Amino acid sequence: MDVKPVPGLEHLPFAEVWFHEIDETSWHEASRMARELGKTGLETWTTTRTPEVAAFLESRGYEEHRRYVVSELDVAAAPDPGAPEWPLVTYADRPDLADQLYALARVGHADQPGRAGTTFGEDWFEWGLRARPADSYFIALDGDRVLGYGYLQDDDGKWSHGFTTVARDARGRGIAGAIKRAQIAWARQHGIATLKTATEVRLAGMRDLNDRFGYRRLYDEIALRGPAA
Numbered sequence: 007m008d009v010k011p012v013p014g015l016e017h018l019p020f021a022e023v024w025f026h027e028i029d030e031t032s033w034h035e036a037s038r039m040a041r042e043l044g045k046t047g048l049e050t051w052t053t054t055r056t057p058e059v060a061a062f063l064e065s066r067g068y069e070e071h072r073r074y075v076v077s078e079l080d081v082a083a084a085p086d087p088g089a090p091e092w093p094l095v096t097y098a099d100r101p102d103l104a105d106q107l108y109a110l111a112r113v114g115h116a117d118q119p120g121r122a123g124t125t126f127g128e129d130w131f132e133w134g135l136r137a138r139p140a141d142s143y144f145i146a147l148d149g150d151r152v153l154g155y156g157y158l159q160d161d162d163g164k165w166s167h168g169f170t171t172v173a174r175d176a177r178g179r180g181i182a183g184a185i186k187r188a189q190i191a192w193a194r195q196h197g198i199a200t201l202k203t204a205t206e207v208r209l210a211g212m213r214d215l216n217d218r219f220g221y222r223r224l225y226d227e228i229a230l231r232g233p234a235a
């Protein structure tokens with residue numbers, strides 16, 4: 007069982023753990039490991055494919071904190087979403103933008119629904135940048151200013167949308183939509199079969215965009231928080 011401080015939110019009194027099944031023994035074991043880390047609560051992850059897990063936790067005082075709609079696009083079968091209406095470059099073209107991307111990442115990660123207070127350091131340059139395929143790491147620019155970025159991730163041939171964010175003063179102008187259009191076009195050009203995405207339920211615009219582009223809802227991932235046993 008992997009029980010650890012919540013990534014980026016290590017200051018919270020919760021330890022993170024996944025449950026695809028649950029019983030008293032595993033819940034108590036996770037709770038014991040959380041207390042060893044100095045935590046008094048758990049942030050438990052589960053999915054709607056195993057609804058009995060959330061029911062077990064809710065009956066013990068846990069409450070849903072975040073929910074991500076996991077959906078998938080059949081790239082070849084999907085209608086063409088159109089060309090991005092914003093000038094985009096990639097990190098492969100513009101490695102000189104790394105510091106601006108880092109500055110935006112630090113704002114954007116904390117602006118996600120339910121993730122206020124998220125912090126991280128320069129290890130981001132590895133997990134948030136260099137570990138991602140550079141030619142599908144799309145960046146929206148206004149002159150030389152980075153307005154937004156979004157990358158794809160490849161897990162053993164299974165492709166998904168990674169993190170996307172747009173500068174606060176540039177939101178609501180279609181930049182995330184342009185990045186997603188570029189990502190879909192890139193996937194099509196590279197013969198990628200499917201693109202998965204996980205979208206927090208409160209991101210109404212992105213969920214609507216996914217529906218319009220033809221992503222099909224598969225299941226939801228749910229993060230519940232509550233007291234350790």
Ligand SMILES: CC(C)(COP(=O)(O)OP(=O)(O)OC[C@H]1O[C@@H](n2cnc3c(N)ncnc32)[C@H](O)[C@@H]1OP(=O)(O)O)[C@@H](O)C(=O)NCCC(=O)NCCS
Pocket residue numbers: 114115117118119168169170171172173176177178179180181182183184209210211212214215
């Ligand atoms: C989520 C986020 C990336 C969206 O970026 P954005 O540039 O403001 O998004 P857009 O303006 O492109 O809007 C996306 C689409 O939703 C549509 N839209 C916006 N608000 C909408 C609403 N309330 N209902 C329906 N559609 C809406 C837009 O028209 C656009 O579609 P289009 O390209 O076809 O026009 C941005 O708010 C952000 O950085 N948030 C913090 C980080 C985060 O939560 N990232 C997501 C996790 S991966």
